Amino acid sequence: ACSSDAGTEAAGGGETAAADDGVITLGFSQVGAESGWRAANTKSIQDTLTAENGFDLKFSDAQQKQENQIQAIRSYITQGVDVIAFSPVVETGWDAVLQEAKAAGIPVILTDRAVDSSDETLYESFIGSDFVKEGEMAGEWVAEQYDGEGYKAVELQGTTGAAPAIDRKEGFASAIEGTDIELIDSQTGNFTRAEGKTVMEGFLNAHDDIDLVFAHNDDMGLGAIEAIEAAGLTPGEDIKIVTIDAVKDGMQALADGKINYIVECNPLLGPDLADIAKKVLAGEEVEKRIVVKDEAFDQAAAKEALPTREY
Amino acid sequence: MTTSAPAPGAAPTKPVARTARARKLPVRLDRRYLPVLGTFVVLALMLIVGGTRYDNFLTPAVISNLFINNAHLIVLAVGMTFVILTGGIDLSVGSVLALSTVITAALLQAGLPVPVVLPLAVGAGTVIGLAHGVMIHYFQVQPFVATLAGMFLARGLCFLIAPESIAIDDPSFVALASWVQIFGEWRMTSSVLIALIVVGLGFLVLHFTRFGRTVYAIGGGEQSALLMGLPVARTKVLAYVVSGTCAGLGGLLFAMFSRSGYSLTGVAMELDAIAAVVIGGTLLTGGTGFVLGSVLGVLVLGLIQTIITFEGTLSSWWTKIVIGVLLLIFVALQRVLSLRRT
Amino acid sequence: MRDVLRHHLFWPVAALVALLVANTVARPGFLAVTVRDGHLFGAPIDILRTTAPLLLVALGMTLVIATRGIDLSVGAVVAVSGAVALSHIASSPNPDSPVTVLTAIALALVLCLLLGVWNGFLVSVLGIQPIIATLILMTAGRGVAMLITGGMITTVNSAPFKVLGSGFWLGLPAAAVLAFGVFAVVAFVVRRTALGMLLEATGINPAASRLSGVRSRTLTWTVYAASGLFAGLAGLLISADTMAADANNAGLFIELDAILAVVIGGTALSGGKFNLSGTLVGALVIATLERTVTVLGISPLVTPLFMALVVIAVTLLQSPRMRERLTTARRRQVMAPAEPPSTARPDSTPDSTEVKA
């Protein structure tokens, strides 16, 4: 389209010069700093893409706003960086700006979250977890452990409309389908501890017979633990808890027996990103989709893993 | 001192007021323009400082992008200016913007043609604005609360219509969105054009129509406006309709900007719009301020964001702190400038 | 009967009762309170505890609004308070010692008081519009909180601190006792001294107040400082609730909830006459509303719609026009009383303009 021509012109000068000096200028636009997971993710990227490793990292925080992110990417294009990487706030709406980047000859790498675009050539690679898979893994474990006992489960959803929330819900639901585990309630806890706690309190007021909580992230699970304890019940025993993320606090609670199972969502994307960025600039073929290996932990595994966890 | 012609048959009257004498001195800048001027001066300062600090900063591409990235906010700010001038506030604009993007995306996905979709999306904003106006004027609900309810309502509708984000690939919409005029290194997209037209219209309406002047009068004192026999009810309702419509249109621009509809778009964008209007020199108590000031306010916010990106090494928290500090510097300087000259 | 219907707290209280009834219908045991280990348990007790931080923030907000101001920064102050207190506890070798906890609390409260003083300075000395003055701290404050916690969620284990969140005093949740206690003390001080009247005078007509010798500037400054302090206290309760300092999400949007509580309680945002008992009811309504969403099992997709409808219903019923209809007595004025500007605001003291039966 016409806009791409404009992009070329605008980007014009800076771009070729930068790659020659051996230092890779990488513009990274982060979603925000909304959770501990995100902080670990940011840290991983900032710690990996250092001057020693041959990178000049330009980092910007979009404060969870798509417009800020688009603005940052445009700015990277005009600044003439070598590679652009970002974790999109939303899946859709990137075509225009990615076309500008493409027209300017700047490769784009996605991390953590995908974009929903019909044109796959707009980005080089997507590094990140498979959220549906995470939900499935949690669901499968639950089905395996508790099928046949007539469990009643409640779900603490992530932010309404956000991709991880939608995908994890979907994955979990499909995995427990056909079992006698019944999902009796599902509310959003906005991925935060405080809301996880209040919503769980509400669940406990509303239902007498909750056996299991599936939380879309550790933080909400930790909030639920507080609520369960406040109601005089024992988390992990009276009510089983399954969460996703495996951040440090979550792992600790798992090791302490307050959570029963955690599916990991690995935030340490820095090394993969550095690797792919170098390859892309060297002209090598890279895979379109790089699924980060997500482990899962039960209580025993957590005790083992905890001392060596990086985040 | 010149005396006015006494009315025929009048007793030997003296000219009544001497107050105007000071006012009659030529070229004394109207005090009402001072805050806007202050904004302008500080904006210019920021540009200069940025230009000396970063490479590639003072380029047409960056300035063009400033407009391109903030076209939707400019439109929101114009609408918000109307409402704030009447002494009200509209907290719903962020959500209404989201609603409009979602409606646009959903309807286009359903295969409706662009000429049908666009008016519907903007119209949704108009209807919500009308509802606000009616609540505020006829039921005397405080603007803050009425529009807060509208904010929840619009957000709720977004979730109902589109729980997940929807990409827009309708060819005619994409064509419209990617229309661009290039003058050298300057770029003007369709959304910037629309935004500028809205600004122009906003200016004309405020300064060259009775409606516009009544908006100011209401801000100066609603009771007075009422006793002056001005159509307060109609004007107040209409101000919210304008704001709602602008939010709807802003949503359209945002849809063009992001080519998608997403229910969580524009969370807290109303604060940006309000901040822009206030930074642009409009008093929240109503009655004083200009559309052009609000545009400057948007540019200030956009420029702060640009500087953050150019800085390039700020962690998330420093970003927030720096935005706060820049805002503070800005407001304080503006305050000093406009105090000094009064 | 008509007097009851005309009371300024009628509709907020009615809304509260309606919500409780809806919950009881959906869940017959909802109002049941049980005693275990000498402590009270049950949904109503939960509601009291979740109301606590909101109540504190709304308390400060009411005072600020009385002076024609607004404080958008309370959410950020909540985050700062939690971050400071928990970082201090986490970094201390002995997190379970009461001394550590008390120092942490004192540190957090002093810092939040200073943040409030800062807001007050911008508003009362520099004359910056309150919404913008506090917007600065609203943005930067969260950054400061994140700076303190390093962007991570700081978690601690400290028994004395945990009392603030889930402990019990006198059989009731400690948080509720604290918040309602502070509220009662402040309300008592404001209404038993002349503070309330002077604040109202400042809010209604600053110029006239100044000429009457009211220290408007000091008062304005004070209410922002108080708002910061109360938000700091709320921040402690919120972080003790989960024993974690979440710089990003702690107190997110609490300013909107607080403002809503104030307005539902019948205090006009245009300043002047304020109504602390109304704020109390408003805060309870909001906390109950949130609980209702879960108890009724409303889908997250329509939660905002539900909230909107409740808010619209309450505010419309409270609106002068509706009151007029509902109390059936006809008002003889077609418009608001006209001589001095009684701009269109829901009158917080409607009794004088309303019709006696």
Add this chain to the structure above:
Amino acid sequence: MTQQTTPPVVEMTGISVEFPPVKALDGVDFSLRPGEIHALMGENGAGKSTLIKALTGIHSPTAGTIRVDGVERRFSGPADARAHGVSTVYQEVNLCENLTVAENIMLGAEPRVLGGLNWRAIRRQAATHLERMGLDIDPSSSLGAHSLAVQQLVAICRATVGDCKVLILDEPTSSLDTDEVAHLFTVMRALRDDGVSILFVSHFLDQVYEVSDRMTVLRNGTLVGEFVTADLPASELVQHMIGRSMDVLEAAEEVLEQAERPADATPLLQVVGLGRKGSVQPFDLDLYEGEVVGLAGLLGSGRTELARLLTGADRADAGQARVSGVPTRLRNPRAAMRHRIAYTSEDRKGEGVVDGLTVRENIVLALQAERGWMRPLPRKQVDELVAKYIQQLGIRPADPEALLRNLSGGNQQKVLLARWLATAPKLLVLDEPTRGIDVGAKAEIQKLVAELAADGMSVVFISAELEEVLRISHRIAVLRDRRKVAEIDGDRASMDQVVELIAGGGAA
């Protein structure tokens, strides 16, 4: 009169308006004939403003009919009334200070070109209207920059724009000085001769006699009667209005004693070279205990500004002040209050009343502010104080819990006076304290001032009514062009002498 036969333009019959429990109007009849100037008379709170508001649709009467030009109408509001030729200037100036003078005059009737406002024509037409009113001000200046008096005249200008059959002026003269009043009357007569009917409210009897053809008298919301001005002696009018005889009006002078001050007395407040750039030129003034000092001057001569410097409302940038011989800086109103100096502003609406508070709260506000918030006045003391002033000043309704915004203009003024009297000041600076106050109350206030002075209070008295200043003052300071030009002995001063000084004609 020939008009007797023509049907009235406005005819109101059996009008009742209630603000429960107050019955503001009770079955009042009123008629306005074509081409007459009709005065509406009555005490503060008699219901004059309410009758006007009932006519223009701000209050809707609970009973009665209104006919305009023979057609029964209930206007929906000022806009509607205006569209039918009934223009009103309400008691408090109700204009928009944030707009220009021209806009305030033309708003709603602006000339347009091509669908847009024609600013040039707006300014030109506004200038014409201003000129007709004899106002020499820049139409494009901001209204807020002008004094209340100018604003009042602008409001009248506004009312005469467009097709105006009936012009209603609610106390238009209360903030004007003699010349302006004379001028306004010329304009009014000219309008009457053009066939406009004018309804006019004033508390100045001489003005009413000078300009009106007929009058309607209200008392306590009921009609006393309609009279032809020429046939009704002033004493009878007063009796109709207040239900008492005229004698009270003479009371002030009896009380006013000759202030015999010892030659070596220290002034209570002595200022030397006090001034402020852009406000008043440096001036000297001594104020003694037991003495009333009047300030005389034309509109805008700087009386208010002088008063504000004396009381710390504005900060002086030159000169010194001594209170009882001790050098002091009157930095702000609080500082002045500490020296028992009190100031009532002329701008009742903007700087006086706190309209959302009750009568009680308004009365104790200054006293309480002075004590600080921590020492609330005991409720019993407050009630006694409030009851005392309500009784002494005749504040109506006599309800301490009434919201101030629901009081009539004159009663609000009395509440303000009470606020300051409650602080037991040594120096009381009264800027237009009798504005908008009825004859009876005005006499009461004058008497009160005299009594206060007799009890040793020092009073500075500003009034647009020169007669009043002359009657009440021991000493008169004359201002012209924001400069104190003379100081004369109140007892020996004659009206002519002062007028000459004020106008700057005579050798001062």
